Amino acid sequence: MSTESQLRADIVEVGRRMYARGYTASNDGNISVRLGSDRLLMTPKSVCKGFMTPDMMCITDLEGTKLEGVRDPSSEMLMHLEVYRQRPDAQAVVHAHPPTATGFAVAGVPLDRAVLAEVVTTLGSIPIAEYATPSTKELPEAVRKYVKAHDGMLLANHGALTLGADLFAAYYKMETIEHFAKISLVARMLGRENLISREEVLRLQELRGTVADVLRRAADGNSEGEIRLTYRELSALIEDAIRSLR
Numbered sequence: 001m002s003t004e005s006q007l008r009a010d011i012v013e014v015g016r017r018m019y020a021r022g023y024t025a026s027n028d029g030n031i032s033v034r035l036g037s038d039r040l041l042m043t044p045k046s047v048c049k050g051f052m053t054p055d056m057m058c059i060t061d062l063e064g065t066k067l068e069g070v071r072d073p074s075s076e077m078l079m080h081l082e083v084y085r086q087r088p089d090a091q092a093v094v095h096a097h098p099p100t101a102t103g104f105a106v107a108g109v110p111l112d113r114a115v116l117a118e119v120v121t122t123l124g125s126i127p128i129a130e131y132a133t134p135s136t137k138e139l140p141e142a143v144r145k146y147v148k149a150h151d152g153m154l155l156a157n158h159g160a161l162t163l164g165a166d167l168f169a170a171y172y173k174m175e176t177i178e179h180f181a182k183i184s185l186v187a188r189m190l191g192r193e194n195l196i197s198r199e200e201v202l203r204l205q206e207l208r209g210t211v212a213d214v215l216r217r218a219a220d221g222n223s224e225g226e227i228r229l230t231y232r233e234l235s236a237l238i239e240d241a242i243r244s245l246r
């Protein structure tokens with residue numbers, strides 16, 4: 001478990017990288033991490049993520065009440081709280097506006113085609129959560145629909161959101177989404193996206209452990225369990241299972 005001072009320094013570093021890579025402009029974006037079981041360490045409202053210092057961070061409880069910090073917590077705090085509520089495994093949440101991925105979010109084009117092995121193994125498909133006004137309670141409602149099954153998503157006409165088992169895992173998923181969006185854009189400009197075969201997608205998902213997870217939850221009869229495959233991926237799995245029974 002990282003110490004609070006290490007986590008403060010890590011948030012500063014991730015903010016610096018996001019700003020340096022152009023994932024945020026001006027004061028955009030926000031970052032949070034769990035601090036023990038009942039508190040969050042979060043970036044403050046209205047600061048440029050490229051120029052933060054460790055003392056700027058806020059500490060809140062899981063309901064969003066500020067416990068420590070001179071500044072107020074991020075204006076997107078409600079969205080972060082919703083992710084932690086829905087995903088007890090999430091240790092960190094990152095939100096930014098990386099331009100190419102956000103372009104897909106503006107165009108209404110999800111990054112849901114299996115074209116890159118590393119994306120299939122780390123994120124699966126990347127859906128678009130419906131548009132909601134930033135900083136309102138409608139935004140966490142839009143995110144809630146997808147966050148149980150996805151570690152990363154686009155936010156329509158807004159940006160992207162990722163979560164992870166630690167801060168750098170959440171941040172690297174943001175890098176992967178933007179990288180994937182750039183590659184997808186080039187492939188689409190060239191007029192063709194050759195998809196990875198269904199057999200290979202299943203093999204990659206086995207590597208990620210998702211197929212085993214789904215089958216185990218199905219065996220447990222736990223319909224409330226988190227399903228980390230998209231509806232389309234799950235349909236493909238069921239089709240394959242039916243075919244093998246014939």
Ligand SMILES: [Zn+2]
Pocket residue numbers: 028029076095096097134158159
């Ligand atoms: Zn935003």
